[in-house]
Amino acid sequence: MAFGRSSRRKPLVEPVTLKILVAGGFGVGKTTLVGAVSEIRPLRTEETLSEAGRPVDSVEGVEQKNTTTVAMDFGRITLREDLVLYLFGTPGQDRFWFLWDELAQGSLGAVVLADTRRLEDCFAAVDYFERRSIPFTVAVNCFDGAGRYPGDTIRSALDLDPDVPVMMCDARDRESAKAVLIAVVEHALAQVGKAREHAIT
Ligand SMILES: Nc1nc2c(ncn2[C@@H]2O[C@H](COP(=O)(O)OP(=O)(O)OP(=O)(O)O)[C@@H](O)[C@H]2O)c(=O)[nH]1
Ligand SMILES: [Mg+2]
Numbered sequence: 001m002a003f004g005r006s007s008r009r010k011p012l013v014e015p016v017t018l019k020i021l022v023a024g025g026f027g028v029g030k031t032t033l034v035g036a037v038s039e040i041r042p043l044r045t046e047e048t049l050s051e052a053g054r055p056v057d058s059v060e061g062v063e064q065k066n067t068t069t070v071a072m073d074f075g076r077i078t079l080r081e082d083l084v085l086y087l088f089g090t091p092g093q094d095r096f097w098f099l100w101d102e103l104a105q106g107s108l109g110a111v112v113l114a115d116t117r118r119l120e121d122c123f124a125a126v127d128y129f130e131r132r133s134i135p136f137t138v139a140v141n142c143f144d145g146a147g148r149y150p151g152d153t154i155r156s157a158l159d160l161d162p163d164v165p166v167m168m169c170d171a172r173d174r175e176s177a178k179a180v181l182i183a184v185v186e187h188a189l190a191q192v193g194k195a196r197e198h199a200i201t
Contacts, residue, residue: 015084019106020184022073023128024113025121026092027062029141029171031073033113034089037177038075045071045091057093061117061143068093072103077181085181090125100128109188110136111180113171116146119157126158135188137165139180163187 022030035042046067049057059065073089088103090096104110110129114122122138129136140154149157151166160166165187170176 021110033171
């Protein structure tokens with residue numbers, strides 16, 4: 001163009017940015033999910049799993065796993081021109097619990113990833129968000145060879161409230177991971193709406 005007018009269209013509004021946590025037990029696919037959807041190169045804080053850690057860090061079912069998140073994952077996804085999510089993946093190992101309060105600050109909602117082969121590993125995350133009234137959804141990462149169960153079976157096994165969405169996903173798949181994030185945003189916004197209504201009436 002003659003006078004260098006940029007052809008790039010500027011967004012009409014500044015996007016709303018929301019913070020979403022991606023939580024769950026050790027090796028459930030949190031880093032994978034953030035990496036699958038992030039439009040920026042995700043920030044990772046991976047350390048190699050050591051021989052010494054073997055008794056503590058069971059990689060049963062995810063034997064190809066040789067690193068673990070020691071602080072957080074960070075990624076970003078634009079869901080719409082006016083809606084951007086900042087994603088924070090938590091570390092999965094119990095010894096990094098002290099980081100969760102920092103990561104949870106200011107978050108709109110959370111995804112708790114679960115693996116049906118070790119469902120109990122996500123109890124702590126479910127508990128954490130319930131106690132703090134942070135809206136969350138449960139996404140079962142369907143690993144090959146893991147048992148498939150209906151959402152309601154997962155719901156009762158985790159003793160979830162009826163309004164907590166439960167869905168299946170493949171953390172490696174961008175569209176699947178994106179659907180999980182859309183569900184958590186919708187759920188969290190609905191919860192905020194309900195809380196507001198409650199405050200008015
Ligand atoms: N088959 C299969 N493998 C997966 C899937 N998601 C993740 N993986 C693999 O499982 C392993 C664990 O994934 P990570 O994303 O590192 O898990 P994480 O929850 O971030 O682990 P920590 O940070 O250590 O708690 C990796 O080797 C992935 O390639 C999946 O949906 N299917
Ligand atoms: Mg990780």
